[in-house]
Amino acid sequence: MSDDAPAPADNAGYDEWLDALADGEGYALVCPDGHGSLPPRRVCPECGAAALAEEPLAETGSVETHSVVHVAGPRFADDTPYANAIVDFGPVRLTGVLRGVEPGTDAVAIGDRVAVGVEERDTDGEPLVAFRPTDGK
Numbered sequence: 481m482s483d484d485a486p487a488p489a490d491n492a493g494y495d496e497w498l499d500a501l502a503d504g505e506g507y508a509l510v511c512p513d514g515h516g517s518l519p520p521r522r523v524c525p526e527c528g529a530a531a532l533a534e535e536p537l538a539e540t541g542s543v544e545t546h547s548v549v550h551v552a553g554p555r556f557a558d559d560t561p562y563a564n565a566i567v568d569f570g571p572v573r574l575t576g577v578l579r580g581v582e583p584g585t586d587a588v589a590i591g592d593r594v595a596v597g598v599e600e601r602d603t604d605g606e607p608l609v610a611f612r613p614t615d616g617k
């Protein structure tokens with residue numbers, strides 16, 4: 481008897497999600513109560529519901545907060561300084577780097593709309609979630 485299925489890797493599902501996002505098909509996992517989460521979640525982090533539906537992400541979100549990172553771990557060593565942002569996409573908030581603006585300037589303000597995509601980390605070329613200001617904000 482053996483029902484100990486191998487535990488999924490920590491990022492199982494996340495890489496897939498990143499690929500979808502890169503193709504312009506990003507989505508959020510939304511439970512019946514409307515709580516949003518992202519892969520690799522398998523149950524709603526707020527209420528534990530297991531029935532998560534994929535809802536397409538909007539093309540742009542609203543900047544909730546951003547800050548400049550001057551000192552980063554090895555994975556981001558060559559990227560500094562860079563701006564980190566948390567962006568509200570309705571059911572979910574995404575964390576990523578803010579590109580296309582000079583870090584530390586007022587080019588992007590709280591509440592501005594930014595587009596989401598997948599770009600490469602300067603340090604090692606790994607994909608990451610990136611935001612860029614949209615025209616006519």
Ligand SMILES: [Zn+2]
Nearest residue numbers: 511515524527
């Ligand atoms: Zn829920």
